[in-house]
Amino acid sequence: MDIADLSALMGEDIAAGNYADIWVVLTDPGAAPLLGEARRLADSLGCYVHVVISDASLSARAVALGADKIHLAEVPGLFVQTQYPEFALFPISKNAQAAKAAQKLKAGLITDARNLSVDESTRALLGSHPVYGGEYFLDFALTSPAKFATLDPRLLPEPYADPSRRGEVVPNDFIAPEPRFRDLGPVEYTPQSWRPLTKAKVIVSVGSGVKDAEGLSLARQLAEKLGAEIGGDRSGVDFGWVDEAHLVGVTGQEVAPDLYIAVGIRGDTYHNAAIVGAKTVVAIYPNPEAPIFAAADYGVVANPKEFLPKLIAKLP
Amino acid sequence: MIILVFLRPVLDPSGFTVNRRAQKIFVNRPSYIINPADKNALEAALQMAGEADTVIAVALGEAQAEDILRQARALGAHRALWVNDDRLKQADAAVVTTVCQRVVEQLGEVDLALLGGEVVDADFAQIGPRLAQALAWPMILDAHRVEAGDGVVRAIAPRGAAFHSAEADLPAVITIARDSNKPRYARGLDVVKAYRAEDAVEVWSAADLGLSEADLRPVTERRGESFPSERELGKRLEGSADETASQLAEVIRKS
Helix, strand or coil: CCHHHHHHHHCCCCCHHHCEEEEEEECCHHHCHHHHHHHHHHHHHCCCEEEEECCHHHHHHHHHCCCCEEEECCCHHHHHCCCCEEEEEEEHHHHHHHHHHHHHCCCEEECCCEEEEECCCCCCEEEEEEEHHHCEEEEEEECCCCEEEEECHHHCCCCCCCCCCCCEECCCCCCCCCCCEEEEEECCCCCCCCCCCCCCCEEEEECHHHCCHHHHHHHHHHHHHHCCEEEECHHHHHCCCCCHHHEECCCCECCCCCEEEEECCCCCHHHHCCCCCCCEEEEEECCCCCCHHHHCCEEEECCHHHHHHHHHHHCC | CEEEEECCEEECHHHEEEECCCCEEEECCCCEEECHHHHHHHHHHHHHCCCCCEEEEEEECCHHHHHHHHHHHHHCCCEEEEECCHHHHHCCHHHHHHHHHHHHHHHCCCCEEEEECCCCCCCCCCHHHHHHHHHCCCEEEEEEEEEEECCEEEEEEEECCEEEEEEEECCEEEEECCCCCCCCCCCHHHHHHHHHCHHHCEEECCCCCCCCCCCCCCCEEEEEEECCCCCCCCEECCCCHHHHHHHHHHHHHHC
């Protein structure tokens, strides 16, 4: 891209050279691991780490964890977009702020980014974004003059604190604009639970492997004995054994019961991605190669119609 | 009131399998559906719309976009706009935002732009906030129970662990929470109509929207997919059927 293109893209007042350094938006102490990530990238690039905080008491810790320059601003995300960062890291809780700032600077943004690195020759920011709950990742390279990423601090290592590090507080006269929406205060509200399985403690889920009405009836008996809700994968819905509202899957509902029993479910991606929150997963399926066994804590290779009567008999 | 709903086509997740060992995605049935949260956004729009209001569904991309727009018409959207241009294949969030912005400007008098709060197969959840920035409109995020009238929009939105009531002046961008409503199903007859009627979907090109090469140039390069390491297999219960049944009964008791 030549400079003429760039200024057309960016507006005339912004030149590529103005973008510099790594900026971190630190909205709460829990996001501190972002500093370790920023320090790592800054050390490889040889640039400064700027940190924007709204709470001055975080300054000393931010410096110990790797910040070179500290900026205080009421709404850190809005301040960053006035500063031409070459790289900007936000915690994922501030995805929307990051997206707005990125749009303002015509920047690329990777949300919930993993494996961040910088291509040192092109200065592109490389990273991956998980889809379907992390079943796979989309790999991106950001080539805009400013590059943004949001990170989940819980997935980053605790950064190394060096109390002898030095940093400076850089004053600014930034005044955050008033928010554009009005908060009318708290309300009593519970989202309607039209997804009936999201709160269930025990779920028995059925798929094509239960074969027929007899198999289904056995699965129902099991559910009744355990006081479980009945769910199903796409095949279970297609056979009419459960309705669409009870579909366990990315397009249906994601579940997190204490016990999830997959009966005759092959374990396709859309299904397995929706049960990662379950504490214990049990799978009963005839084919030992089925992907459900990779998602299960306990697997039984058996035909459900033959196995379920034996299991039901053993239960109190 | 004109309510615009932006729909993103996603590959039907029940039609493909991710194989971590082969580091590949196997597509068995390449059919496209409306991104689940966008379906909630369409539902919110349809519930809000009165007699005098117009719900316009917008999608961009290839044939799959046209397909989900016909689904949207079958569900009750009054108009469907398909922005179709080959160069949109590589569109990133910034480009998509620019296209949406132009659609809103071209239509004029749009009061609300609704989008789903999450997108299952792309990094496109950022388009809601980006669009609010591009249009300089106020935004309410992850909204439930959206109501609009007299120049304002009101919704219930999460704030920390609680829900608050929030209000903004129209026009506004609202992203809709996945749990906020139960999307309706289309009636068979309406589906047939939406697929038969040639004029069910209006087609706009990049030129119709006055989009330049620079507007369509992405700043995000897609470099394919990567895969997490293989899951460790769970414990396989072995032995006769009776023995495994006893072992499993024990597991169930403890869980």
